[in-house]
Amino acid sequence: MVLNLIQTLIKEGFLIDSSLKDFLLKIPEDCLDTFKEILFSLNPPQLISRTFFQENSEKFSTLFTNKIINFPDSEKKRNLEALKELFLSSFIKKEVSPSLKTPKKKEKSVKEKTNSPRNKLTILSAPCIDNEKEIEVADFVAYFRDRLKYLKTILENNTELENLTTINKISSQRQNISIIGMIYSINHTKNKNILLEIEDLTGRISVLIHQSKEELFNKTKYLVLDEVIAVRGSGNSEIIFANDVFFPEVIKQKKSFIAEEEIALFTGDLHVGSNNFLEENFTKFVKWINGEIGSEKQREFAKSVKYLFILGDLISGIGVYPGQEENLVIKDIKNQFIKFIELISDVRKDVDIIIIPGNHDPVRIAEPQPQFEGDYSKKLYLMENVYVLPNPSVVNIGISPETQGVNILLYHGYSFDYYHLNIDYLRLNRANERPEFIHRLLLQKRHLAPSHSSTLYIPNEKDNHLIRIIPDIFATGHLHTSSVANINNILCISASCWESRTDFQEKVGHMPDPCKVPAVNLKTGKVKILDFS
Template sequence: MDVEEKKQKIKEIVKRFAKQGLLLSPNLLELELKKEEAEEAGEDSIGRLIDKTKGKDILVPDEQSLSMIEKDREINWLDFEKAKTTVEKGRDSKTYERFIEYAKKDGQDEGQKEEKNRVIVVNNYKDINKTRTVQDFIDFFNARYRSLEAMLRNRQELSNLMSISRARKKKDRENISIIGMVFEKSVTKNGNIILTIEDPTGTTKVLFNRTKKDLYTLAEDTVLDEVIGISGIASNNIIFANLMLRPEIPAITDKKSSPEDGYAIFLSDLHVGSKNFLPEEFARFLQWINGEAGSDSQKQVASRVKYIFVVGDLIDGVGIYADQDQDLITKDVYEQYNQCAELLSKIPKSMKLIICPGNHDAMRIAEPQPVLYEDFASAIWELPNAVLVTNPSIVNIDSSQNFSGFNVLLYHGYSFDYYASDVNSIRIRGGYDRADLIMKFLLQRRHLAPATSSTLFIPDPEKDPLVITKVPDIFVTGHIHKCSAAVYRNIVLIGGSCWQSKTAFQERMGHHPLPARVPIMNLKTREIKILNFEKPESKKQPEQE
């Protein structure tokens, strides 16, 4: 290529990068020119380079930054860019040299061991400290509507889709479809159900005839504030429903499984500090996880555990409900966390602890809950194998070069009380005894608390963090104090047990907790077993259920 062609090529390359907000270092520009010459009619070298930098705070990509991207290094790119600028200005180079040294590591030894038990926090809520106004609540519900409406908009069943304001103008019994949020629910004297639906343009009424049994059942289970799609006949300011759709989890045909042997186990609701805490049962669990109890096969399983999820309510807390002090053996919240940390510290350090808070932990109940507060739970923070996440959150586990890993959705389950008692289909099929039905109910609505009254919440004006935007591979919860395991559309549903015997409150409410059960999932076969540590001491090994 002659001089003029080279100048033109440089302009084209610089322009392409500038459109992406990137500047090229001189040495990388020269390298890209050589690649362009070698690949004139071949692959798009520049396009590949731009793709590599997407999602990373890189302003001036160079050979060092690309090397770190190729090696999949987890780098604070803003700090790296600052350190590089400092060196270019002839100032301190120590920080930049540490980055380069880190990039040169080959990933063997400790790095390889870390890869096997890899935990990546995919979605952790970042709290915004600000005064909340009425407008924040309006923006919050609009953001929820937009997220869920986008999931429904392209459904083929919703033909002739229009806004509610347009639908209200229809007079001639026309087939139409709308998407809206449920504002009100009522039953006519004839036993038909009427839902009042709203979208940003207005409201309308939708009638579900009791003679259409399947459709009527869907309407019965509808809760206020969920977003649904309706297809039916519009006539005189009312729509006669023929079809109702929810955002729903798509049907997943791929049963994701790890290429390597390994296990994940799921704990929740320890309630350390309560008079009803079960120290002997938890000690039996610790014996098993350390390979000191159980049959040979159970010990072998324990040796292969890689991840332990602790899904909220690590402690019983203080002042959670009236006269709680009468139910506490440890009345200081700091000491409760110290005791909990002492127990968790006995778990082998090779096993990652993924911990989210619950409604009994020392923090706000409003969701999403941030990570455990460091001032109260400093002992938990100091555990070397702990990964602290928000409630809810998504983490990715067990990924490798040949496997994308499992995306695990953690949610303690504070909203579950509402659905166990207020949704007819759940209540008559077991209520509190069927966490799996509640989890399925929430996945269908793509929201962890679709009825606003089912939980306390923080009105984020940008988005509703309780919307299930990313489809998980595993959905794990707690709160119900009863272990469960199920599969819905190839998503593994796991409800954690508890380590607290039945309380006076649970007795009054008619709850039936099953404590000291541990669900354990084989990440290679997807098989789930439940170990029971509630048996008396005469039993030398946990019992499999």
């Protein structure tokens, strides 16, 4: 009985907000133990309130999903799925926090726009961190601890981890054992085996992966520093000999769609202000969206376009790389941005334009990158169909009590450079020209930038690069290459660019693939690559 659950919580010293009563009374009886287990895994405060559920809605959603997949098709599974939907409809945050409002009173905030008549776009995650806070060592500690704690919760559900324990509890006697921890170091022995150092909150231990275990050894090519993994093997307090390694991989059990025939376009890396900006091609793209050019069939297709995602690097910026000023036709950031606004102002007004910044844009480069500020961006916020979000962010299209809608994870992709240059497997496969290799890696890690040096970031008590909300679409830019891949039932998209090959790209051997635009049918999941070159 639900009353027994409430009584149990009270008996254990918790207070229950009266506003939760309606929700608690609707929990199916055979789901009570599971709900209690999930609740306790999140270390609830003494007063369990609606705010606690709202602030942890992402974690609850993930934990519900992890529990659901452990049950075969059964009444309990169906009840858990119903409970998850009830939870999301009751507590998921459908508004952006006040910190996302633009500083000018007359400017339209994202929150206000989300309450527009269309109201199909919901911001699920848009992290903001105070620019003025002084960073301390404790911030890095909290940042990595949050990652370890969150991913450990996911890995613990793996039934293959026998005798799971913490490092400090491993005895000196040889035994079969499993641990979950963060990779502190990766080394090769003289016999060409892999020697890892793994640490958790209680200590650090060596883990040997022998090359004779071919299937296991093959997994080592994906290992990166600072990621969280689980290891099963045998050993003692000195060393563990690994028999298998497990990742907290993001897997979508079932694809989600919306009921209406609507198209979402994904682009980015315009680099307005560059000598190489392909303005004529971009203008052609905008005219096509507006139904001004193209065949009758193409114009009919364009009418279905309702969303345009621009994934950072709107402008070229100044001083981003050595000698950049020689490649600029507009040498002032403010004027570059004004030109960008002028270009997208021509997009028809029933198309929602969702924008995140990139490393060339006029915000701090450290992630999460905030919204644009300053007078130069004021006009952007006054546009009724424009939503400016931090990088990274997660949005949903079409969520309601009846449907899950489509979750879209947006990330510019600055960390991608690190991985295609430092991971042998990715470098040999030319991942800078095949972004799906990096998409697969990051989904496996459940993290957008797991290695400390892979991107500049501001540490916080919450690791904002964790993939906490399972996406239906994972969209990135930065590499100037268009690609589409279905990985773990997740549609992974790399947006193209609107800049031809620069002298700098030629020096580093990078060949861009400009003017390609992936168009996703949100009702069917089908993708077309549109070419405006």
